Amino acid sequence: MESVVKKFPEAADERADDRPSRAEAEAAVKTLLRWIGEDPSREGLLETPARVVKAYEELFGGYKLEAGDVLGRTFQDVSGYDDMVLVRDIDFHSHCEHHMVPIIGKAHVAYVPDGRVLGLSKIARVVDIYGRRLQTQESMTAQIASAIAGMLVPKGIAVMIEAEHMCMSMRGIRSKGSMTITSAFQGVFAEDGEFKSRFLAQASSRS
Numbered sequence: 001m002e003s004v005v006k007k008f009p010e011a012a013d014e015r016a017d018d019r020p021s022r023a024e025a026e027a028a029v030k031t032l033l034r035w036i037g038e039d040p041s042r043e044g045l046l047e048t049p050a051r052v053v054k055a056y057e058e059l060f061g062g063y064k065l066e067a068g069d070v071l072g073r074t075f076q077d078v079s080g081y082d083d084m085v086l087v088r089d090i091d092f093h094s095h096c097e098h099h100m101v102p103i104i105g106k107a108h109v110a111y112v113p114d115g116r117v118l119g120l121s122k123i124a125r126v127v128d129i130y131g132r133r134l135q136t137q138e139s140m141t142a143q144i145a146s147a148i149a150g151m152l153v154p155k156g157i158a159v160m161i162e163a164e165h166m167c168m169s170m171r172g173i174r175s176k177g178s179m180t181i182t183s184a185f186q187g188v189f190a191e192d193g194e195f196k197s198r199f200l201a202q203a204s205s206r207s
């Protein structure tokens with residue numbers, strides 16, 4: 001698995017690579033404020049560059065985490081349970097890599113264990129890690145599937161994401177409310193129509 005552990009540099013002399021320092025990132029926000037026609041020296045905006053950089057640390061915190069860190073622990077003692085495990089409606093926020101504006105949606109992740117199972121919260125943590133990076137919905141779907149498949153080696157994995165892209169709602173075509181659905185199927189979900197049908201029925205059923 002790729003290594004993505006990176007620090008957010010505090011100052012120029014703490015740079016781990018060629019990434020800009022915090023001060024340089026704040027200066028870039030100031031430039032954008034001036035570019036949209038604002039006055040970064042007015043009272044309400046004085047602390048905005050620092051706040052934006054701090055918010056970016058959180059919104060893009062997925063770069064300093066690896067899926068393997070949260071998926072590392074699996075367990076076996078589930079009394080012989082060997083059917084599909086589905087975690088549905090995992091809320092996530094991401095940002096599209098084309099416009100850096102939000103993608104807001106839900107992920108549904110299922111797997112069929114081959115002896116070992118995952119802690120349920122770990123699936124949501126993996127969605128969160130990939131969500132907190134710049135994404136396309138297709139990449140995010142594929143990354144979640146291969147991270148879980150790689151660590152757990154289940155009999156099959158299915159991932160479906162439904163999301164609204166703010167770059168389509170708030171700008172450009174301004175098509176508000178349209179949802180994009182992407183899916184990835186591996187193993188029994190790709191080979192056995194019954195597993196795929198059950199996943200699609202249960203992932204999309206709304207009570």
Ligand SMILES: Nc1nc2c(ncn2[C@@H]2O[C@H](COP(=O)(O)OP(=O)(O)OP(=O)(O)O)[C@@H](O)[C@H]2O)c(=O)[nH]1
Nearest residue numbers: 096097098099135136137138165167168171172173
């Ligand atoms: N396939 C895919 N496309 C995306 C995703 N997020 C945003 N896009 C699209 O990426 C495309 C970028 O197109 P460009 O023509 O380069 O950029 P643009 O001029 O800003 O495009 P418009 O949004 O049509 O105004 C747009 O069609 C977006 O809708 C995504 O997750 N997957």
Ligand SMILES: [Zn+2]
Nearest residue numbers: 096098099167
């Ligand atoms: Zn976009």
